[in-house]
Amino acid sequence: MKTLNKILVVAGAVGLTSTAYMLYKLLSDAEEDEDDEEEEKRQSATSKQTVIELNVPSKAAGAIIGRQGTKIKEIQKNTGTRINFKEDGRSKEDDSTRTMIIRGTAESAQRAELVIRDFVANMPVILTEVMSVPSSALGRIIGRGGDTIKSISRSSKAKVYVDRAPDDYRVVEQEVQLTGSREQIDLAKTLIQEKVQEEKVFRAKKSVMEANREKRNKSNMNTKQEKREEIPLDEKEPVHTNPSLHQQNVASWPSGRSFVEVYVSSVANPSTFFVQILTSKSMELDEIVKDMSQYYSKERESDVEDDIGLGQLVAAPFDQDSSWYRARVSGFQGDDPDQLDLFYLDYGDSCYLQKSKVRILQSEFMRIPFQAVECELANICPKDGDSWEEAVVDRFEELTHTAMWTVLMAKLVEIKTLSTGEKIHIVELVDTNEKVDVNIATKLCAEGLAKWCGTEKSDA
Structure with missing residues (x-):
């Protein structure tokens, strides 16, 4: 523009009006072209794509991307950029970081x-922390099918990982x-x-339960001995005449635990015995017995x-025993239809009782x-013949x-399902109440009362 002004001054001085106008016009157009060119250069420099490499912690990458990419899409939309991670996924400086590529204007x-x-900051x-819990509480923490531990993760939003119970039942934590x-x-x-606290309460209740059940011991053992002498084995009615009526409602074996705590409540022989599995449900049994005893203490015609x-x-x-229990009619004594052979569904023992003494089992109970879970001791057989001798049964x-309500450790080997639908649990039993653990099957074989069959075992 300074050049143009000088030309106009000169032109005016010499009086060349038309010539000056033409010169002005030409120079004006030239100046505009220069201005346009400069603006184009400025805009080109401004719109030129900038690439920024940004290292972020690897553990933050997932949060930056967001669920199904929602977070990174939001950042791109709000800033007008394109963002992605390097294909190798890691920065050259540190494997603990990932490199992001940001493309856009400066x-x-x-x-x-x-x-x-700002998001990362x-x-x-x-x-990541590790806490120790009692092994006895592990089943309660995990829950059936992992339901409880999944619920803890959902509620806390923390990832919770725990190994299943180890094979070594002596691990205390x-x-x-x-x-x-x-x-x-x-x-x-x-x-x-x-x-963990719930499990402690459960253990305390277990001690009370053991004391409450102690009274059954002598009467049960005496009655069994009398029946054993009264009726020859080959003439006795089978215990499970019709197991399908109650089999679907028998307590299930806990999953995800190698060893579980049990009581052996009744024994026919090492191939047929019954256990009660110690769970929170089993704690309710004493309450049911108490409620039944209170209810049936009053005579009601509707219960007959x-x-x-x-x-x-x-x-x-x-x-x-004056308490009342849940039972099933498994047979009759001889030809007398009024003398019932009862199988007690929560204990696995049997008793003859007059029909007039039983009552209708109400649904509330x-x-x-x-x-009572029916079991068979794994991998052992009678030493001689196909039947167990009385001395072996007594020792077992x-x-x-x-029926002494002493806790044993039981490991489930397999479950046999009979044609009737009845399930037999093949188990190993270990007594851990003394300084040296006693494997029951090993002990019977070591004493010459049984022999190994199936899987070979040592007498260790």
């Missing part, structure tokens, strides 16, 4: 970088791994401690059933499964503390 790329840096710190923010881990710990058939479920007292009852 302004938009810088804005995206600031957004991402404000992310909660992810920690187990590690639980927790991953999340400080708040998430603390909440998960609180929820786990609640389950004249036509009682084979396989029918009834409420009945036990011989020499069916709130938990029957607790002694080793298993039958």
Whole structure:
């Protein structure tokens, strides 16, 4: 423009008006072209794509991407950039970081970088901690099919990992791994401690339960001995005449645990005995017995059933015991239809009782499964012949503390399902109550009362 003004001054001085106008016009157009060119250059420089490489912690990558890419899409939309991670996924400087590529104008790329840096800076710190819990509480923490531990993870938003119960039942503590923010881990710990406390309460109730059941011991053992002498084995009615009527309602074996705690409640021989599995459900059995005893202490005509058939479920007292229990009619004594052979569904023992003494089993007392689980000792057979001698049965009852409510450890080997639908649990039994653990099968074989069959074992 300075050049143009000089030309106009000169032109005016010499009076060349038309010539000056033409010169002005030409120079004016030239100046405009120069201005347009400069603007185009400026815009080109401004719109030129900028590429920024940004290293972020690998553990933050998932949060930056977001669920199904929602977070990274939001950042791209708000900043007008394109963002992706390098294909190798790692920065050259540190394997613990990942490299992000931000593409856009200088302004938009810088804005995206600031957004991402701010997001990472404000992310909660992810920690991993390990806590120890009693092995006895592991089943309660995991829950059936992992339901409880999944619920703890959902509620706390922490990742909770725990190994299943180890094969060595002598391990008293187990590690639980927790991953999340400080708040998430603390909440998960609180929820786990609640389950541990529940297990402690359960153990305390177990002691009370053992004391309450002690009274059954002498009467049960005396009655069994009398029946054993009264009726030859080949003339006795089978215990499970019609097992299908109650088999579906028998307590199930806990899953995910190698060894479980049991009571041996009744024994026919090492190939046929019954256990009660110690679970929170089994704790309710004493309450049911108490409620039944209170209810049936009063005579009600509506509770009397004249036509009682084979396989029918009834409420009945036990011989020499005033308490009432859940039972099934498994047969009759001789030809007398009024003398019932009862199988007690929560204990596995039997008793003869007059029909007039039994009552209709009310549905309110069916709130938990029957607790007597039929078992067979794994891998052993009678030493001579196909039947167990009386001395072996007596020794087996002694080793298993039958009806003494002493805890044994049981390991499920397999489940046999008979054609009737009846399930037989093949188990190993270990007595851990003394300084040296006693494997019951090994002990019987070592004493010459049984022999190994199936899987070979040593007498260690």
